[in-house]
Amino acid sequence: MTATERVMVFGAGGFLGTAICRLLADRGIEHRGMTRSTGDPHRRFDLATGHCYALDTLLCMYKPTVIVNAAAASHGDTLELTRGNVVAVQALLASMNGYANNARFVQLGSAAEYGGAPQGTSQDEQAELRPGSAYGYTKLAGSELVLRAQRNGADAVVLRAFDVTGPGSPTSSLAGRVVRQLGTTDQIRLGSLEVWRDYVDVRDVAEAVVAVATADGKLPPILNVGSGKGTLAREVVHRLVELSGATARIVEGSGHADQADNVSWQQADTRLIADRLGWSASISLDKSLADTWAARSTSDPTSEMTTQPTLTAQPT
Numbered sequence: 164m165t166a167t168e169r170v171m172v173f174g175a176g177g178f179l180g181t182a183i184c185r186l187l188a189d190r191g192i193e194h195r196g197m198t199r200s201t202g203d204p205h206r207r208f209d210l211a212t213g214h215c216y217a218l219d220t221l222l223c224m225y226k227p228t229v230i231v232n233a234a235a236a237s238h239g240d241t242l243e244l245t246r247g248n249v250v251a252v253q254a255l256l257a258s259m260n261g262y263a264n265n266a267r268f269v270q271l272g273s274a275a276e277y278g279g280a281p282q283g284t285s286q287d288e289q290a291e292l293r294p295g296s297a298y299g300y301t302k303l304a305g306s307e308l309v310l311r312a313q314r315n316g317a318d319a320v321v322l323r324a325f326d327v328t329g330p331g332s333p334t335s336s337l338a339g340r341v342v343r344q345l346g347t348t349d350q351i352r353l354g355s356l357e358v359w360r361d362y363v364d365v366r367d368v369a370e371a372v373v374a375v376a377t378a379d380g381k382l383p384p385i386l387n388v389g390s391g392k393g394t395l396a397r398e399v400v401h402r403l404v405e406l407s408g409a410t411a412r413i414v415e416g417s418g419h420a421d422q423a424d425n426v427s428w429q430q431a432d433t434r435l436i437a438d439r440l441g442w443s444a445s446i447s448l449d450k451s452l453a454d455t456w457a458a459r460s461t462s463d464p465t466s467e468m469t470t471q472p473t474l475t476a477q478p479t
Contacts, residue, residue, distance in 0.1 A: 170194040170376055171227040173210060173255065174234030176201040178333050179271055179324075182369040183233055190373065195225050199234065210234055210251035218254060222262040229376040230259055231269045235305075237335045241297055248301035252308050260317070268319040269375050270309040274361070274389070275299035276323060279426035282359075283393075287432035288323070288385040295426040306385075313384045320375050320382050322368075325389035325431045328399075328451045329365035330458035338452065341400050342459050345407045352414045356397035361389040361431045364446035364454075374440045383439060389431025390444040399452065406456040 170187055174180040175196025184205075187194040196205035208221065210232075222230075232255055236247025252270065259266060277286050278293035294300045306321045313319040332339035337353075337360075344351045371388045400413055436442045 168192055168228050168377060169226060170229040170231060171197060171222070171225055172231045172233060173197045173208075173251075174199075174232065174271075175205045177233060177235075178331055178336075179327065179365060179368060179372075180231075180233040181331065182329070182365045183231060183372050186366070186369040186373050192373070192377070195227070197221070197234075210254050211246040213254070215254065215258065218258045219262050222258055227263055227266050229267045229269065230255065230263065231271070231372060231376065233271045233372075235271070235273075235302065237298065237333075241301075244297050244301040245304075248298075249304045249308070252305035256308060256312050256317075260312070264317070266318070267376065268309060268312065268317060269372060270306060270319065270321045271372070272306045272321040272323040272385075273299065273302045274323055274325040274387075274429055274431065276303040276306060277429065280428055280430070282428045283430075284428075285391065285430045285432035286387070288383065288387055288435055290432075310384055318381075319384065321385045322371060322375065322388050323385060324368050324371075325361035325363050325387070325429060327365050327368055328362050328448070328455060329446075330454045331365070332455050337396060337399060338403060338455050341403045342407075342455060345404065345409050345411060349411050350414050351400065351404070351411050353400065354416065356395070356400060356413075356415050358396050358426065359393040359428045359430070360396060361391065361393055361429055362399065362448050362451065363388060363390045363431075363444050364448075364451040367444045367446050370445075371436065371440070371442050374442050378440055383435055386436040386439070387431045387433050388436065388442075389433055390448065391431055391433045392448075393428060393430035394448060399448070402449065402452050403456060406453055 175184050176198035184196050197208045198205040199209035236244050275298055277290050278295045280286050309319050309321050328338045334340050334343050368388050
């Protein structure tokens with residue numbers, strides 16, 4: 164990579180994009196945020212529907228050395244998911260190939276691409292791909308486009324993030340859904356909580372993105388980003404209720420069900436990213452949940468998330 168990076172972040176107004184842009188600013192790294200749903204301080208552009216000439220012009224003007232795609236559709240019907248997770252990726256890759264072909268492309272993928280695994284095992288980057296939801300299938304399709312570009316010579320990396328938590332968690336995530344209900348009802352209605360997920364804080368994910376963006380040399384095409392520890396979803400919900408001090412009753416099996424509820428276990432193997440970049444999750448789940456509760460608000464930046472749909476209660 165060059166000594167002075169210029170990073171374009173697509174999906175800058177979403178949960179992950181906001182954290183990435185904040186960290187880039189803290190590190191003094193020049194960046195430009197692009198968003199489909201909000202304006203200042205970012206520029207507006209929708210990868211799924213925007214004209215290719217407009218996107219080409221943006222890349223020509225900014226001349227990025229790194230392009231981060233943190234834009235995605237985390238919920239909606241099949242058409243919305245396909246546009247947000249496949250069409251958008253192809254549009255960005257095509258424009259990069261023509262007008263920023265020396266840039267590094269960083270795609271925020273999802274553990275939903277893996278689907279489930281046997282209880283107690285860890286999924287590495289070579290794990291079998293068995294998505295359990297339409298979200299997972301469309302995220303996998305987007306990642307495959309990036310990996311095809313990588314095989315054809317592009318400097319491209321897919322970061323497969325596991326279940327992302329932290330301040331600002333949207334309601335398409337388990338933590339965000341629980342926080343939204345706490346204090347507004349005496350019953351927290353959710354789907355099955357008898358599932359295990361690898362929860363990783365959004366700030367740690369941003370650290371991984373910046374590490375990839377600034378790393379020298381060729382990187383592996385896929386890197387897992389997770390804590391390396393599976394946690395029962397029920398424990399997450401009970402901890403948030405405890406942090407809130409509320410007396411709400413948790414009603415399981417009454418919330419929105421999703422195909423991904425059939426995925427009972429996920430846990431990341433993060434040895435590759437640790438070996439190549441020295442990255443590991445540093446924020447404990449308890450601190451992540453405490454910060455999530457402390458930062459609760461009415462905002463819900465779901466429109467440009469790339470986090471894996473929480474495979475309990477509703478899509479993340």
